[in-house]
Amino acid sequence: MNRRRFRSDDPERKKWQDxxxxxxxxxxEQGMVFIDPGCGEGYFTLPASRRVGPGGRVYAFDINPEAVxxxxxxxxxxxxxxxxxxxxxxxxxxxxxxxxxxxxxxxNLHDFYDPLQVxxxxxxxxxxxGRLADLDWKAIPMESGPPLEKRFSTExxxxxxxxxxxxxxxxxxxxxCHYLILAGR
Numbered sequence: 001m002n003r004r005r006f007r008s009d010d011p012e013r014k015k016w017q018d019x020x021x022x023x024x025x026x027x028x029e030q031g032m033v034f035i036d037p038g039c040g041e042g043y044f045t046l047p048a049s050r051r052v053g054p055g056g057r058v059y060a061f062d063i064n065p066e067a068v069x070x071x072x073x074x075x076x077x078x079x080x081x082x083x084x085x086x087x088x089x090x091x092x093x094x095x096x097x098x099x100x101x102x103x104x105x106x107x108n109l110h111d112f113y114d115p116l117q118v119x120x121x122x123x124x125x126x127x128x129x130g131r132l133a134d135l136d137w138k139a140i141p142m143e144s145g146p147p148l149e150k151r152f153s154t155e156x157x158x159x160x161x162x163x164x165x166x167x168x169x170x171x172x173x174x175x176x177c178h179y180l181i182l183a184g185r
Contacts, residue, residue: 017107017178019047025172025180026133031055032101035125037090037118038062038108042071048104049080059095061088090118100125105134107145107178109160110152119164126185132166134181135174142177154179 022044028034034048039060049058062068065087075083084095091114103122112118122132137145139153152160154171158181161168166183174180 019044022135023051026102026182028102033099034058035095035100035103036060037105038111039071041067042074044104044106045071045083046074046080049083052082054082056082058083060085061093063089090121094121094124096125098127100130101127102130103132107136109134109136109157110146110150115160116164119161123165123185128185130185132161132183134161135178138177138179145177157181
């Protein structure tokens with residue numbers, strides 16, 4: 001499959017998926033701890049790092065070593081030293097126990113081979129007051145995004161999130177192509 005890769009500063013992508021608007025919707029603030037499983041090259045990681053500031057922390061991991069290396073290069077170029085990045089599978093990676101304010105899935109929950117296990121790991125990483133945010137593709141035909149059969153409907157995503165022990169707080173429309181589910185412990 002030949003999917004277009006988006007850099008963290010891609011102005012085309014920001015037209016239809018602006019991290020700052022999304023972070024406002026999920027309540028990401030200065031000083032928070034943000035976890036980005038399946039971070040890729042850092043499209044959400046880098047702006048999250050800037051948003052949480054020097055008093056916050058961002059944990060980012062991905063199975064693709066080249067993507068993690070590119071994220072590290074970009075973070076270093078910007079002087080962002082509050083990012084801890086590593087190569088790892090979301091099904092087996094737990095970067096901390098009870099440290100995160102937000103665990104964020106940026107259009108990738110459908111990509112994991114065991115999304116329920118990934119959500120259970122998110123549960124372990126969240127503080128008792130923490131929130132899970134799942135931004136993903138609507139399960140409707142469109143020109144962009146993954147194949148329709150790979151996408152999770154909001155109902156399927158809700159069910160998975162609840163099966164992992166979360167309580168759904170809200171389901172929002174996040175533009176023409178995406179939905180946003182917020183959940184708490």
